[in-house]
Amino acid sequence: MSAKIPLSENLMNSIQQLIVLGKGDRGRLEYLLEILSRGKPLPLSDQKYLEGIIPLYLGAQDSESTQRHAEEAINSLYAEIRSLVERLDRLEGRGFERYVGKKAAFFFATVFVGWHALQDPIVSYLGSYIPPSLIQYLFPLNSVAERLGIAPVVWQIFLLMSIAWPFIGAVHLARFIRSRKIPKSA
Secondary structure, eight states: OOOOOOSSHHHHHHHHHHHHHTOSOHHHHHHHHHHHHTTOOOOHHHHHHHHHHHHHHHOOOSHHHHHHHHHHHHHHHHHHHHHHHHHHHHHHHTTHHHHHHHHHHHHHHHHHHHHHHTHHHHHHHHTTTSOGGGHHHHOHHHHHHHHHTOHHHHHHHHHHHHHHHHHHHHHHHHHHHHHHOOOOOO
């Protein structure tokens, strides 16, 4: 068995390299790093754990080896960043932004039609504050529908749009749940 690892900056750097490289038990390594940063001594079991894992993954701790491991860690981080950028590009390529825009337009259309469908309750509630001459300007869709003789259609459209929202939400919830499934590695 090798000699005990000195509790120093080198040990903290080694633990940080192990974390970056994804080697060992990340939670335990972060815990050990926290203990060392507080200046407390490591328990014997943790010292033995580090004595076994540091030489296994980091090898000799000369300056050349340290430099090589630092470069490996940097390359690993660059690869992870490239992977995230590619994933983001795929999301955008599938029309993520465009689809969000369609939902926003449908939402504002629902609010617009709803404003007109609920004209009677709005006018009865705010009637004392709204001069009768302004009603045609506050509810232009109803004015057009009345002239065309299709006034009940505004309410029906609002009802259909309101019913569509739970279905849209269910579709997005299903897509979200499906996107969160972790693929099983072979």
